[in-house]
Structure formats: structure tokens, C-alpha cells
Amino acid sequence: MAEAFKFELVSPERLLVSEQVESVVIPGAEGEMTVMAHHAPVMTTIKPGVVTVKTAAGAEERYVVFGGFADILPSGCTLLAESATHVNDIDRADITRRIQEAREDAADAKDDESRAKAEQFLSQLTTLEGALLPA
Incomplete structure (x- = not known):
């Protein structure tokens, strides 16, 4: 059994998780990362996606996050x-509302950099929608 470590998932609304876990898979900006006990120190931004938590008891929980670090x-x-939400x-x-807002942000962008960021966020949201909510 893997060694446990403290994991906390916090949103502006509430503390969703605060417990000992074996591993956490997070949607880092540069790709998915699996965090385990004694991980090297890292700070990373988070893109919209799913956080998978394997508790010390062996249960698996999944949470949807929309950015952060x-x-x-x-x-x-x-x-x-x-x-964040379970x-x-x-x-x-x-999710449909967030996608529509991202489309509007991309269409209303004043410069190429803003448009590229909005289109990247839109892409992340549509990928998340496809993974979580099949038609």
C-alpha cells in the first residue's frame, strides 16, 4: 500500500477535500500529473478537468475543476x-453556459493573444464536456 499524504481541494465556496490520500491526479497546465507522498516541490496552474483522488482507505473520488493552481x-x-464540484x-x-461564455470571449477578443487564450479555454471546456457528459 502506498504511503498517505495530506491533500486539500479548496474552492472559493468551500473546502471540498481535506484528508489523507494515496494519490491525486491533477490536470496541470502542461498535462496530467500524479502526486504521491514525498513528491518533489512543484507549483503548477490547473486547467479545466477532472481531479481523481485515491483515498488512504482505497476509495476513488472525482472532482471537476475549472482552473486554479x-x-x-x-x-x-x-x-x-x-x-470545483464533485x-x-x-x-x-x-458546462454549456461556460462554453457559450468562452465562445463569446473568443469572438469579442481585442487582440490575438486574448483570442488564443479564450480559444484554448474553450477547447479545454469542450474536451471536459465530452469526457463527463456523453450525449
């Missing part, structure tokens, strides 16, 4: 999400 230390990991509580209408 993770602070990873050998002793634990704290993920500060812009918005996968079972995800609302199709919320």
Missing part, C-alpha cells in the same frame, strides 16, 4: 481551484 510539497498537496454534482447546463 496546485502547490505540491513532499508533505502534501493543496489545490486552490477557481471553481463529478456526481456536475450540471450539464453549467
Whole structure:
């Protein structure tokens, strides 16, 4: 059995997780990362995606996050999400609304850099929608 470490998932609304876990898979900006006990110190931005938590008891929980950042230390990991919810509580209408807002942001962008960022976020949201909410 893998060694446990402290993991916290925090959104502006509430603390979603604060417990000992074996591993956490996070959607880092540069790709998915698996965090385990004694991980090298890293701070990374988070893109919209799914955080998979394997608890010390062996259960697996999944949470949808919409951006933020993770602070990873050998002793634990704290993920500060812009918005987060348990996968079972995800609302199709919320994702559809976020996608529409991202489309509008891309269309209204004043310069190429802003447009590229909005299009990247839109791409991440549509990928997330496809993974979580099959038609």
C-alpha cells in the first residue's frame, strides 16, 4: 500500500477535500500529473478537468475543476481551484453556459493573444464536456 499524504481541494465556496490520500491526479497546465507522498516541490496552474483522488482507505473520488493552481510539497498537496464540484454534482447546463461564455470571449477578443487564450479555454471546456457528459 502506498504511503498517505495530506491533500486539500479548496474552492472559493468551500473546502471540498481535506484528508489523507494515496494519490491525486491533477490536470496541470502542461498535462496530467500524479502526486504521491514525498513528491518533489512543484507549483503548477490547473486547467479545466477532472481531479481523481485515491483515498488512504482505497476509495476513488472525482472532482471537476475549472482552473486554479496546485502547490505540491513532499508533505502534501493543496489545490486552490477557481471553481470545483464533485463529478456526481456536475450540471450539464453549467458546462454549456461556460462554453457559450468562452465562445463569446473568443469572438469579442481585442487582440490575438486574448483570442488564443479564450480559444484554448474553450477547447479545454469542450474536451471536459465530452469526457463527463456523453450525449
